[in-house]
Amino acid sequence: MLYNAIIFYVVSLVILFLVLFKTKEPLYAVVISTLVYGIFTFLNNIPVLIKYTLDGLFSFSSLRIYLLIFLAFYLANLLRELGVLDALTRGISSISPRLAAILVPSAIGLIPMPGGALVSAITVEKLYFKTLKIKRDYATYLNYWFRHIWVPSWPLSQSIILTAAILGLTIPDVLSTTFIGTVAVLTLIPYIVYRTLPKVELSERDVKSVVEGLWIFILIGLLVIIFRIPLEYVLLASIALVSILYKPSLNIHKSSFKFAAKWNIFVIIAFSLVFKEYILNSGADIQFKEFITVYHISPYIIAFLLPFLLGISASSEYIFVVVPFPILSRFIIVNGVINHLMLLLAYASGWLAILLSPVHLCLILSAEYYKVKIIETYKYLIPSFIYTFILTILIGYVVFNII
Template sequence: MLLAFLLSVLIIIAGTLSRKLDVSASLAAGALLYGAAALGPRMPAATAAAFNESMAYVISSLVFAMALGYLLKERGERLASGLSALGPRAAAFLIPASIGLLPMPGGAYVSAVVAEPLYERMGLGRNERTFLNYWMRHIWISVWPLFQGVLITSAVLGVPVWQVVEWAWPAAAFAALAGVAVGAPIVKRAAASGRARDLAALWPLAAVAVLSFTAPLPLAVALVYLAYVALYRVPRRQVAASFRYALSPRILAILVFSLVFSQYIKESGLSRQLLEILAGYAGLAVFLIPFAIGLATGVEFAFAGLAFPPISPLIHGPALALAFAGGFVGVMLSPAHSCLVLTCEHYRCEAGGTYRLLAKAAAVVAALSALYYALAIY
């Protein structure tokens, strides 16, 4: 089983890095190969079992989240204006971080465009702009209920979303601290601008955050979406466009095959085999396996779908923060990450200079996560 799993992961990685196959196709090929090799005649039943309530929960949550994100990106300038009123130096971090709450593929390009006037006034260099925008936009991937990785983790571990957040929040805190620690010395003073009243544009995100802890997530996001459409009288064509965007076959395929792969791993008993092999090296494995998958694929939630199922018995509790930190660092350093490519293209960055900043922040996250894990288990 372990050999079949490693071969499947290699196929997914090779297909993605070759640029000839999209990660959705690579993931489908790897998952089906593993299912056939590890389960044999039990594969059809395991496949059918994957299409369950958890999958419906994940997909419905994501569809409404992406549809809401599509509508909100039109108000990006108001978000920037409201955050700039809090102070230019704070806004340099908060603009990409706030827009990062909107789950959208390649969304770093949106925040790059919105933050560019402020970064221009500050006189920041190309690499500095790229680092701030790219890093701060992704600090939420372990805790924000609308991110695919959080939803997949909830399904893989069989726990509510709020439990994932409770276990994983240190990873987000360490990511934010690392971004500020590396970014603060390069952020310069600039003339204040913006209107405080534009902070009201953040209300949909605040509403989702509150409702997600009091109602099922699909219902919470759907209610906020409907309220937004009604309040702003969004035209029907824009509503239709938001759902066309949300029903992206690529994203849906990644989600479905991630959960199918997870079901195959559960049915095959790979987790038990891996636990026996990793006895005594749990902490290292919990960090390095998601790190390797994240570095290879460059997809924010691929490590949750590929790395978390086989190590799931190891990541209940504080260890989940370490696992998310490993996946986060891998994804952020991956040259295949579309957000890095888009931000670099927009700001015309120099890869070496940008990577020096990314490496510093990644080292801070790794060190803080290792310390937290050590303190938590002893």
């Protein structure tokens, strides 16, 4: 059969959707769909199936990804336990409560953690309802949407790390394309701050707390993005530096280790890397390129639809990268050259689609905490999605055509 690998890919995709809708659990969806694809594709050659499975699980690049995710979560919990975010929140709120309504959730978004929007929801609750007196559905939207604005531009973002691993790129290479998504969403801030939020009188500005809360994030960004130092070295150095300066207790280190060693996250990542190995070694990416060429289907349509459909049906940002990107890799990387617009389109559609997902853990937790029906937030989420996506692609089209 000419396109057997594509057929098996579609079957595994259908199974992934079914499991997601049934269980709302990305772990089961990724594991089952990966195993189905691998068994269907390599059933006649079990030793090869075992080899590719082990390669996906234990190759040097896979072990590096596990280390990066572990260190990112370790540092995240360390900063949270030490109150670094609390200092940042105090400082931003003292400078501008209106800006703080957006910047506090976005600052907390710099720390990768499942359901992190609940942390920011608790942090800004008094600011939203006592200081600014905004409606609960709007507060839910602000906290949830702006909690995720750094996903395309922050080196600790899990989806950025996985995108780099799947496409065989460095993290700065990926960020040099996807950061445009953050630029687009940042243009919403002046309108929201000055047109939708009330002005509040200030008593005293606490710039020192802002510096105390931001320095580590600025350092990480500079070292990874500007100086292009490998992320694992930057994270190790950051953990060591924070430990020297703040002297966290042994209990805080134990808590950070426990937080970073959550097995379910590593199982998802491990099987995502196995899935990539199956796709690339089965020739599905090559067959897919031949298929859409023969039938004159625009790869840009597929690059939008696959991540979008997976993102809007998932509860985690892993899904929109790990399933479509291996099969899109032949269009994103052509003769060793990055098709920046294709990468931006695929990443932006998945990132923004997952913010529309009704099963996104951050949306569920934010809405529950603020006692709001999820459906009430969509009058803000949908226009934000449309605006941000269109502006992202327009900026990308202009920038990458000039370059």
